[in-house]
Amino acid sequence: MLSEPRSGRLAAWGNALLAGLVSPDEAVVAVVGGDAVHRVTGLPGESGPVGLTLALGRLRALGVSGLRVALPAPGHPLGLSGPPEFNARALEAEEAVVCTGAALGLVPEVTEAGPAGDVHVEVVWHCLPVREAPPADVPSLGEAERELAEGLREATRVLTRLDVAGSGPVAEAAIDAYRARAESGGPEVLAPGYPPRAVRVLELAQRVGLMVELAAGTGHGGAVAASEMAARAEALRPVERVARRAQVAAYNAYVEERERERGR
Template sequence: MPQTEAHEAYEEPRSARLVAWGNAWFAGLASPDDAATAVRGDDDAHVVRGLPGADGAGLTLALGRLRALGATGLRLALPAPGHPLGLTGPAEFNARALETGEAVLAVGAPWGLVPEALWHGADHADDGVLAVSWHALPVNVGFPADVPALRDAERELVEGMREATESLVRLDVAGSGPAVQRALGRLRAREESGAEELLAPGYPPRAVRVLQSARRVAALIAVAALSEGAAVSAAEMSARADALRPLERAARRARVAAYNSAVDEPATEGR
């Protein structure tokens, strides 16, 4: 179970894939079809709902329509309860993004997209078709909430890892250490094997490095939170969660900063 949760923590949200490859397309570094294929991944179909001039269209046409509406790039939001990370409002869009846990905001155009994945024809992947609807809603134009610069995000992750490790050791709840290291070792090997491409063309090396660190931290948190260790009482489990919560927030902030760096960081940052 911990290994499964860690693997899921390592997967990138659909909104993140759309931001990365959408920005590559806006920059002229990926064709519309290649970008749409990368965003779709293993899903069967993607369609955009509610975007003026592209209601019911696929991703390729929707990206073109966003550009016609004034968009010059895309940003990622990964909000959580009490933490509207990457959002700009209004309340209706924020609520929908918070319910899903992810969203895309256009840069230069007052539109945002929130994905909804539904199985059609069956209850699971064996027989059904996974269709993703991107619901387009108006958003406020402005810089998103609580998104750090890449340099700051990288520093926060390092500090957060050190503080969380010290807290867990003090609480004597580090019994899951070997399981954490085994899971992270497998995930790190997957990275080093080149089995997947992080981000998309046009992103600076610092962004790739920050995203790698954020993914490892997310996997560590998933394993540490669920693995069998020394936290046997409700109080000890609560203490573990308290120790990991700031690190989880730092990892989400770093993830968003990495994806948004294509539009928010100077061209020379982190190269």
């Protein structure tokens, strides 16, 4: 949850490109991030995989006016609208991008190679048909912000109740390090054009996600029994769900705002 999903980068910077707020080169550099290369396969009109710059241009030509994010999990098709084939691939990848203006979606397939410390990452986005329907279970920014405030309190409460050894100092140090990294010269949380509230919601969602990781036992140096990790995961599942819903709401805020403006 703490790490930025590739679908989030593609949707955010793709939306900025579609709006003319960034250049194709700026968008592609931001989307690729630390990966080696991104390609798109299955695009209508293309016989094979193409680079991300060409793919974004092709999507615009196909009528795509915006990009939304889906972050599904078992039993929670968050941001999806079908058909079953697309939903299944998105669930396997745990993320996807859904286009507006054209019935298409993109699901990443990530390949890693190389020794530890020098891993070469390639991403192939599979372009597939989607059903044009409202996405599942995506809250408004206001709803997401309210849910997150409660989620942060609940994560802290569960972490304390489970008596995670040293969790207080570890959690505080990790959050301080994350905040310092965000305030330094690191990448933007969202691309140009997003409302400030979306940035605030995404930052808080990432903070809640970090708390979930710590409480689940993935952020500690000490060993945690499998049964204990399972108990923590079960206790924190509702909080993790809230954080994912908020992430999707933040990434989708640009498209939602444009649609409200067109409906006035």
